[in-house]
Amino acid sequence: MHVVVMESLEEYLSGTLNPESRRDIEAHLSICESCRQEVAGMQEISGLFSAMVPDEVIEPAPGFYARVMREVGSRRPVPTFAGLFGLDLAFARRLVFASLLLLAALGSYLVTRESEYPAGSSPEAVMAQQDSPQFENAPAHEAMLATLTTYEP
Numbered sequence: 001m002h003v004v005v006m007e008s009l010e011e012y013l014s015g016t017l018n019p020e021s022r023r024d025i026e027a028h029l030s031i032c033e034s035c036r037q038e039v040a041g042m043q044e045i046s047g048l049f050s051a052m053v054p055d056e057v058i059e060p061a062p063g064f065y066a067r068v069m070r071e072v073g074s075r076r077p078v079p080t081f082a083g084l085f086g087l088d089l090a091f092a093r094r095l096v097f098a099s100l101l102l103l104a105a106l107g108s109y110l111v112t113r114e115s116e117y118p119a120g121s122s123p124e125a126v127m128a129q130q131d132s133p134q135f136e137n138a139p140a141h142e143a144m145l146a147t148l149t150t151y152e153p
Contacts, residue, residue, distance in 0.1 A: 005035050
């Protein structure tokens with residue numbers, strides 16, 4: 001659809017467009033087949049929607065709104081299982097903050113105690129090196145010498 005029609009299409013279809021703009025759109029529609037078909041399809045759809053509007057207005061019975069409000073007001077919420085886990089936002093923030101502090105304290109404790117462990121290779125690591133493919137490529141006495149020098153008791 002072209003810009004001339006798109007700018008004022010809604011007003012054109014509703015009939016509220018000023019006469020000058022209406023003449024411009026109708027002039028364009030007289031020479032453009034694709035825009036004419038598009039507008040005709042939209043007018044058909046608009047007619048179908050207007051046919052869906054009821055002819056008479058249905059009014060509720062007297063006192064209907066009062067009965068509904070009374071019924072809604074008399075109902076009490078029923079406790080649910082999921083409601084047990086509903087946390088207050090302030091409590092949840094405090095819980096998260098306390099968890100983070102505990103995590104930081106435990107982490108700092110582990111970092112300070114890490115120096116008590118030996119930094120050298122463990123006997124298990126030395127034995128695992130003997131099973132590696134690199135050990136088999138070198139002559140046995142050189143590999144054993146290298147293994148013994150890296151092991152510090």
